Amino acid sequence: MKKISAWILKALAAGLAALLLLNIWCYFYYNVPVHYTNETGATEYKWESHKFYRKGTEGFAFGRTNNEGFNNLSDYEPGQEIEILLMGSSHMEGMNTAQEDNAAAVLNRLFEGEKYAYNIGTSGHTMEYCLSNLEAALDTYEPGEYVVIETRTLSFTTGELAALVNGELKPIESHNGGLVELLQKLPYLRLMYTKYLSGDEGGDGEEQAQSTQGETSQQPLKAELLGRALETAGQLCRVHGVQLILVYDPTIYADDQGRGYTNTLQEDMQMVTDCCEKSGVVFVDLTESYLRGYEEQHRLPYGFYNTSPGMGHMNSWGHELFAGAVFDAIEKLEG
Amino acid sequence: MTFNSLTFAVFFAIVCALMALTNIKAVKEKLPWKVSELRHTVLLLASYVFYGWWNWKCCFLMLGLTLVAYLCAAAYDRDGRKFHVLIGVVVPLIVLGIFKYFNFFIDSFCDVFGISRAGSLNILLPVGISFYTFQSLSYTIDVYRGKIKAEKSFKNVALYIAFFPQLVAGPIVKAGEYIPQLYEDRNISLENFQAGIQFFALGLFKKIVVADNISTFVDAVYRSPAEFHALTVLLAVAAYSVQIYCDFSGYSDMAVGCAKCLGYDLSRNFNLPYISRNVTEFWKRWHISLSTWLMEYLYIPLGGNRKGKRRRYINLMLTMLIGGMWHGAAWTFVAWGGLHGLALCLHKLFMERPGYGKGKDSPVLSALSVLATFCFVSLCWIFFRAGDFATAMKVFAAIFTWQQGVVHPSSWALLGLGCLAAATLAAWIRSRKLGIAIQGYYPQLKLNTVPGLLVFFLFVGLTLGLAYTGENPFIYFQF
Numbered sequence: 154m155k156k157i158s159a160w161i162l163k164a165l166a167a168g169l170a171a172l173l174l175l176n177i178w179c180y181f182y183y184n185v186p187v188h189y190t191n192e193t194g195a196t197e198y199k200w201e202s203h204k205f206y207r208k209g210t211e212g213f214a215f216g217r218t219n220n221e222g223f224n225n226l227s228d229y230e231p232g233q234e235i236e237i238l239l240m241g242s243s244h245m246e247g248m249n250t251a252q253e254d255n256a257a258a259v260l261n262r263l264f265e266g267e268k269y270a271y272n273i274g275t276s277g278h279t280m281e282y283c284l285s286n287l288e289a290a291l292d293t294y295e296p297g298e299y300v301v302i303e304t305r306t307l308s309f310t311t312g313e314l315a316a317l318v319n320g321e322l323k324p325i326e327s328h329n330g331g332l333v334e335l336l337q338k339l340p341y342l343r344l345m346y347t348k349y350l351s352g353d354e355g356g357d358g359e360e361q362a363q364s365t366q367g368e369t370s371q372q373p374l375k376a377e378l379l380g381r382a383l384e385t386a387g388q389l390c391r392v393h394g395v396q397l398i399l400v401y402d403p404t405i406y407a408d409d410q411g412r413g414y415t416n417t418l419q420e421d422m423q424m425v426t427d428c429c430e431k432s433g434v435v436f437v438d439l440t441e442s443y444l445r446g447y448e449e450q451h452r453l454p455y456g457f458y459n460t461s462p463g464m465g466h467m468n469s470w471g472h473e474l475f476a477g478a479v480f481d482a483i484e485k486l487e488g
Numbered sequence: 489m490t491f492n493s494l495t496f497a498v499f500f501a502i503v504c505a506l507m508a509l510t511n512i513k514a515v516k517e518k519l520p521w522k523v524s525e526l527r528h529t530v531l532l533l534a535s536y537v538f539y540g541w542w543n544w545k546c547c548f549l550m551l552g553l554t555l556v557a558y559l560c561a562a563a564y565d566r567d568g569r570k571f572h573v574l575i576g577v578v579v580p581l582i583v584l585g586i587f588k589y590f591n592f593f594i595d596s597f598c599d600v601f602g603i604s605r606a607g608s609l610n611i612l613l614p615v616g617i618s619f620y621t622f623q624s625l626s627y628t629i630d631v632y633r634g635k636i637k638a639e640k641s642f643k644n645v646a647l648y649i650a651f652f653p654q655l656v657a658g659p660i661v662k663a664g665e666y667i668p669q670l671y672e673d674r675n676i677s678l679e680n681f682q683a684g685i686q687f688f689a690l691g692l693f694k695k696i697v698v699a700d701n702i703s704t705f706v707d708a709v710y711r712s713p714a715e716f717h718a719l720t721v722l723l724a725v726a727a728y729s730v731q732i733y734c735d736f737s738g739y740s741d742m743a744v745g746c747a748k749c750l751g752y753d754l755s756r757n758f759n760l761p762y763i764s765r766n767v768t769e770f771w772k773r774w775h776i777s778l779s780t781w782l783m784e785y786l787y788i789p790l791g792g793n794r795k796g797k798r799r800r801y802i803n804l805m806l807t808m809l810i811g812g813m814w815h816g817a818a819w820t821f822v823a824w825g826g827l828h829g830l831a832l833c834l835h836k837l838f839m840e841r842p843g844y845g846k847g848k849d850s851p852v853l854s855a856l857s858v859l860a861t862f863c864f865v866s867l868c869w870i871f872f873r874a875g876d877f878a879t880a881m882k883v884f885a886a887i888f889t890w891q892q893g894v895v896h897p898s899s900w901a902l903l904g905l906g907c908l909a910a911a912t913l914a915a916w917i918r919s920r921k922l923g924i925a926i927q928g929y930y931p932q933l934k935l936n937t938v939p940g941l942l943v944f945f946l947f948v949g950l951t952l953g954l955a956y957t958g959e960n961p962f963i964y965f966q967f
Contacts, residue, residue, distance in 0.1 A: 348957045
């Protein structure tokens with residue numbers, strides 16, 4: 154019995170020391186900040202401010218959130234002039250690429266100080282959430298000219314659209330209190346949770362295009378709901394004196410002959426184009442730009458060298474094309 | 489229930505706890521029968537639960553094959569009639585043929601004669617059928633050859649065939665190696681557990697960190713070879729060599745580890761196969777349990793090398809073609825086996841030339857031989873990995889036409905190759921130190937000390953942290 158007790162003590166000591174060392178390793182390998190409910194409502198939540206982050210499970214980038222907990226190179230000062238407000242999901246957020254390579258940073262370089270783009274893209278914020286948060290975002294940041302919303306899919310579900318239109322979209326919860334918050338501050342435990350319990354390692358909307366294909370019979374209802382949602386958003390933007398731009402960044406696949414294609418359904422594309430046109434929203438489709446990049450330069454806008462090629466989150470090439478397309482669209486709007 | 493699942497962890501913990509209970513003196517004394525009987529019963533029941541977890545109906549198939557092997561061996565032992573052995577060999581082969589190859593042959597026949605596919609059976613391929621069929625054959629043949637005596641205890645034969653650590657993906661254990669262990673006082677002990685859990689952890693690392701992470705890259709390239717640059721395709725081909733090795737040898741290590749924890753010894757299935765200097769050596773280091781099985785139960789009965797040169801080459805080709813088919817009912821596996829058979833024949837021919845072996849101690853020549861063998865084996869894996877010939881040809885075309893496309897230097901593929909090189913280097917250093925031939929080994933930590941435990945916990949922690957957590961079954965489960 155003594156022998157076993159001694160062994161248990163040794164195992165406990167070794168276990169604690171191992172946990173400490175694993176957390177140190179994880180600090181530099183997978184270190185995601187805790188998220189807190191965003192009181193302004195501009196997003197569902199925001200990350201810890203001025204926090205070092207690293208997502209080594211996908212990509213090799215690291216960075217630091219700004220004072221607001223968003224992924225920008227510089228802090229936000231209340232009242233600061235913002236010409237372009239970027240909203241969207243984790244693709245827009247761009248934590249998987251170097252901070253100076255994400256779309257906001259590239260846009261700022263392209264405008265050479267003429268316009269300032271501020272990124273409040275946050276993981277899990279599909280187009281529905283962005284539209285739901287739009288009013289609060291406009292009130293909080295008062296962008297001067299444009300609001301850009303990124304969407305990875307055009308195959309929206311009637312359920313989500315109905316919830317958006319009826320103001321019943323389920324909030325994305327933040328578990329930032331007590332022991333749960335403390336546990337989240339241990340990067341190794343966070344990694345274990347992400348890998349084995351939450352199952353959310355993939356990119357937002359990755360498979361959505363396929364999963365909603367069965368809903369094509371509800372196309373008229375979807376068109377009506379989307380039309381109403383975009384109409385409201387467009388109206389809101391006009392009141393605030395800004396132009397809403399919706400950017401579609403699809404996944405690029407290759408067929409067995411190596412030809413690039415997307416899973417976009419023609420009826421979805423038509424529906425979104427029509428709805429945007431009717432509600433005065435500028436629609437930017439990155440399909441052609443992405444396909445051209447693949448065909449001519451053999452580069453894919455998604456994926457990293459430590460993940461499946463072409464899958465997952467937007468890489469620096471994707472961000473570059475994204476920013477370029479937004480820049481071109483704005484140039485075109487301004488003649 | 490796979491070794492890398494939480495379900496298995498719970499299952500194994502329960503089995504270990506039950507086995508540990510039988511070590512308690514008070515429990516032993518109160519038992520109305522021999523403690524080994526109880527242990528074997530627990531293990532047998534656990535093995536059937538393990539197998540039934542996939543599909544409980546398949547348990548009846550395994551039970552049926554066990555009955556055939558047991559009864560045929562017992563009947564042969566009683567009256568010495570070869571007919572019983574014939575039944576004991578033919579019945580498992582017919583079962584394997586129906587479940588694994590019937591549809592393949594029907595479909596191939598229909599394709600050749602251009603008739604619409606008809607008569608295919610809508611049946612499920614029971615997981616691990618190739619493995620336990622071979623074990624039941626091994627039992628019957630070993631009794632026939634007089635290597636072992638026919639077992640009186642049905643339980644022992646059933647446990648030999650169903651022993652869960654090696655049930656679904658090997659190593660293929662020969663009856664003569666395992667059954668004698670059932671007559672020894674073997675059970676879980678602290679020493680066995682400490683050694684076994686380390687084998688298991690090493691296997692888990694190979695599987696869920698190296699093999700599974702590489703698979704995301706390899707799968708993407710094989711899904712659409714035309715999309716990628718020749719160098720990327722080449723890297724995927726090399727990476728698949730690492731993936732299949734880590735996947736299969738990882739499973740084998742876990743199997744050896746589980747068995748060790750329970751007090752049983754299973755033989756090693758791999759011994760640094762990619763340091764082989766020729767194909768003959770490769771087959772002495774790769775899937776050792778299958779290659780020795782094929783040699784003992786197929787190549788030698790066919791005549792081996794005892795009936796002249798020509799027969800030797802025919803026997804070699806036949807053995808490798810059947811070995812290829814054993815892996816799966818597809819022509820790509822036949823091509824893979826055929827290529828290896830051809831290479832073995834060529835190597836044997838080469839060995840007969842005067843002057844063969846000169847300069848074999850030269851490090852440069854050795855390194856070149858290792859590299860050439862690795863390249864040959866890796867190129868053969870293309871047939872193994874590709875679902876069909878069309879895909880295999882696209883992979884070859886991409887490489888040999890220097891195809892332009894997406895460049896993706898997968899970090900996991902590079903890391904996997906690096907791990908392989910590091911493990912080989914460690915084995916080489918060890919062999920130099922001990923003055924022995926280079927061979928794989930399991931590094932062992934002292935798990936009764938704090939530093940040993942710390943390193944072990946760190947290793948397990950890193951394994952879990954770096955693991956690929958998507959769906960990725962063991963490659964050899966399909967065989």
